[in-house]
Amino acid sequence: MTTSTNPARESLRQEQQEQRKAAREAARKGPDAELDTALKATFPASDPVAAQAPTKSGAADGKAS
Template sequence: MANDQSPAVESLRREQKSQEQAERELTSDQKLERALKDTFPASDPVAQQVPITPGAAEEQK
């Protein structure tokens, strides 16, 4: 079976990679602003999500 993928799948993967890179480049304030926009209007308070990697060293503040 060939490893040829449809142009739609290739385009989707390129777009996802681009979005992931853009997300990594955001500052904490920009991430919080995005969280506010994504949850408005809502009755629950907004909290920035922080991904945690199991077994990773804790970040010092």
């Protein structure tokens, strides 16, 4: 019997190996490395990343209209 390798299986193995290597490198770089990678992967985005928390609109508490 001849054993041949399945190209799809080999491609999957290679992709998984690259993903594991990238995860190890990100873990070595620190906790913000994963966020930085995600931001780079989504650039350019239609909306910028919000650096501030949203605020509530309306009158302040205790004020009567």
